[in-house]
Amino acid sequence: MLKNVLPSVPIRGNYTYCIMLDLSKVKHIWHTLETSVKAFQDSIIINELIKKHSELIIIGGKYDIFKNYDMEIKKVICNSLRSVAVLLKGNLIFFSSKEQPLVRRVKEVFHGIGFGNGFPVKDKVSNFNKPIYIPKGLDSWENIGIAPSTMEQIKARHLSMVPSETEIQKVPSTGTVQGSTSTYAEPMLDNLVKLKYNDLRNLSSLDVSMNIDFYNES
Structure with a gap:
């Protein structure tokens, strides 16, 4: 559906693509991420206009459930999402509608996007035991602790x-x-x-x- 719909969407000016992941379903995260990334890449290849003006945001939802998972599982998932964000020069943020500080943070993000100010750049949070917040350009393969990798x-x-x-x-x-x-x-x-x-x-x-x-x- 994404592959068929995205190229037909009329785009003008800056373009922000959000991938929403359900962190509570750990065994479905990669499939959703990979499918969405492929649709995004196909879209910017087809539409050269938005290639230079595209912005990627990966949002991990239901953090209130995810935070109670096994520590090693959280570490693996966070490292994978950070790796994809670094590879694609995207932003990464975790969210839960049940935690007001995270609701406010996401509202700030969409307010910045909606009014042309971009993704708010502030101190990053990369600790996998906390809700991740990493604007693009503030993370690296060295910080993640792995060698530069392909998808x-x-x-x-x-x-x-x-x-x-x-x-x-x-x-x-x-x-x-x-x-x-x-x-x-x-x-x-x-x-x-x-x-x-x-x-x-x-x-x-x-x-x-x-x-x-x-x-x-x-």
Whole structure:
């Protein structure tokens, strides 16, 4: 839907593209992010006018739920989102409609966007135990603690620790991994999963289905 709709939207002047992620559903984060990024990239390639005036913001919603997750899972997800933001020169911010300081912060962001002032630049928050706030240009691969990476490398690293729903279904249920069995399309990812198989099995219980309508959270 995004691929078909975005190129047809008439754009004038500056253009801001927001990717909204549900942080409470950890096994769906990468798929949503990857799909949205691809649509964004296709759009700016098709429309050269907005290529020079595009702004990317990645928003992680339902932080009130995400903050209670396992520390290592939060670290992996935050590092993945920071990596994508650095790679694409985007802004990154976490949000919850249940926490007023975060509501005010997001309102400031959209106020700045709406009135042409851009993403408000203030002190960044990169600690994965706190709600992330990183304007573009204030983060780096060195700060994240990893080498410069492509989207595919970020994906492989992320899915080796936090598999998506579809990837979990591909993992054999016998408790062992045969050396000749290829679980994933990417060889590098397949090797990573073999090394961390027990961790992946434990992760399958993390993503509890949430019967919460994002637009009716408040």
